[in-house]
Amino acid sequence: MKNTALTHIHESLGAKMVPFAGYHMPVQYEGINAEHETVRSGVGVFDVSHMGEFLIEGEHALELIQRITSNDASKLQVEDAQYSCMPNDTGGIVDDLIVYRVKEETYLLVVNASNIDKDWDWISKHNSNKAEMKNISDNYSLLAIQGPKAVDAMQSLTSVDLSQIPFYKFKVADFAGIDHVIISATGYTGSGGFEIYCKNSEVEQVWNKVFEAGAAYGIKPIGLAARDTLRLEMGYCLYGNDIDDTTSPIEAGLGWITKFTKDFVNSKALLQQKEEGVSRRLRAFELETKGIPRQGYDIVDEAGNKIGIVTSGTMSPSLKKGIGMGYVNSSHTKFGSQIYIQIRNKALPAVVVKLPFYKG
Structure with a gap:
């Protein structure tokens, strides 16, 4: 198991540590619901340094990215970020990722921790024109500073006006006494904030200064468990749950990042x-009675026939009800459709709803 550069800090704070994607990671500190609420109403910090980072550079960089990703990276200006996915040859998804255009011919690809080796091999396989590739995953750390108070809490740490960085844009600037940090207006919570990329050797200083600056705003460290409930309330896909090598972007509702104005894999x-x-689609649902849906539970119709499977589910801390997502036969994908979640020996009624669950 690998450690992040901040593992010793998480342990000193009393975090419950678990193995996740080959790393020791903090799953919670004071509790999921309290941490979830901190991000929804204040500001919290996630150490997500387990994520992978690849640099793709040179005159053939864009060509390679266009071939392997579903979105149209030619639209990116310098300081733009873009959510995308890498389709495989068989109708599934290799990974979802964020593409950053750092310079004219330099792109940063941020990929899921559990897929770093798989993604690297996949991209390398398609690099026929020899774009320059560097895997910098082991050298860089990533902090997600999330919540509606993030801008005000962090402003004293940088000369950049944080309120002027639009969603899915970024700046390379000074932050917490370090030069050349990526400050990205992205995140996985739906409550605003930033993601900060810096070197492993710099991240402890950044962490400490972030907590000093945020003290007056009630800033707290947040674990992976609350990260999961926050992203699920927004309906953001989690690789390995809602999307994987067998689910297509069209089935998964990712048509909006699948641009057929160019040729790409599959x-x-x-x-x-x-x-x-398609014969099935990823749909969101809310339980109409008490219960907690979990990954792997069957989705059935009124007669008890299986019509799908739950891919993500939880008790929503914000809505105080059971919510989830799952693949459902196309006959039951209409919003407002009645479905049932098989929880142990009971089929609990649920309704298909539009995302996001949490409206803010």
């Missing part, structure tokens, strides 16, 4: 799916 088959329709 684009013809995915276009056919878009035009002809």
